[in-house]
Amino acid sequence: MKSVPNAHQAVLATAKQMLRKGLVEGTSGNISARLPDGNIVCTPSSVDYEEMSMGDLVVVDLDGAVLEKAQGRSPTSEILLHLACYRAFDDIGSVIHAHPVWATMFACAHQPVPACVDELSMYTGGEVRCAEYAMSGSPGVGENAVKALEGKGAALLANHGMVAVGPEPAKVLHIVALVERTAQIAWGARALGGPVPLPQKANEDFAGVYQLMRSL
Numbered sequence: 001m002k003s004v005p006n007a008h009q010a011v012l013a014t015a016k017q018m019l020r021k022g023l024v025e026g027t028s029g030n031i032s033a034r035l036p037d038g039n040i041v042c043t044p045s046s047v048d049y050e051e052m053s054m055g056d057l058v059v060v061d062l063d064g065a066v067l068e069k070a071q072g073r074s075p076t077s078e079i080l081l082h083l084a085c086y087r088a089f090d091d092i093g094s095v096i097h098a099h100p101v102w103a104t105m106f107a108c109a110h111q112p113v114p115a116c117v118d119e120l121s122m123y124t125g126g127e128v129r130c131a132e133y134a135m136s137g138s139p140g141v142g143e144n145a146v147k148a149l150e151g152k153g154a155a156l157l158a159n160h161g162m163v164a165v166g167p168e169p170a171k172v173l174h175i176v177a178l179v180e181r182t183a184q185i186a187w188g189a190r191a192l193g194g195p196v197p198l199p200q201k202a203n204e205d206f207a208g209v210y211q212l213m214r215s216l
């Protein structure tokens, strides 16, 4: 089971970095990491990233029971999505959920983000699938996301946003930023007549690199 050293610090630092990179606004989006004891530390619901401190983070077990709750905070409203990912994938240490604009455009169209730049395959395992729609906050969001995440580092959530998984928060944030950037590139390439697909071998080789690196 993959866990994150200094998980509280890593979650807080990455939450602030996510805001600086413009991948979230206000209190939307959320980050979690797996502690060595198997429990999960996550960002709280409805707290501004700029003002968030270590004391705002919430610890839950894999069933969602709150174990540590300083300052009366509640776990993120999408905690069920995070927990479904940890239960399904033993080799991940961190989950990020966000609603960046370009990726969410593809999620609204129920279209995958194509692996039109080879970097995407290396860091996510190839094209980013779109999970089936489920209402925000319902268990279905996590169930559908897990299916779309099989063998991948990221998935779109239909009519909602995206989710990414990986070994630790900073690396998962890199995946979120890369998916968002690739969605923007794919959109622009379509305006120029459509992206020319990469040779299948290139995508397969890079996806193989992803499988080797996924939990490192």
Ligand SMILES: [Zn+2]
Pocket: 029, 078, 097, 098, 099, 136, 160, 161
């Ligand atoms: Zn959301």
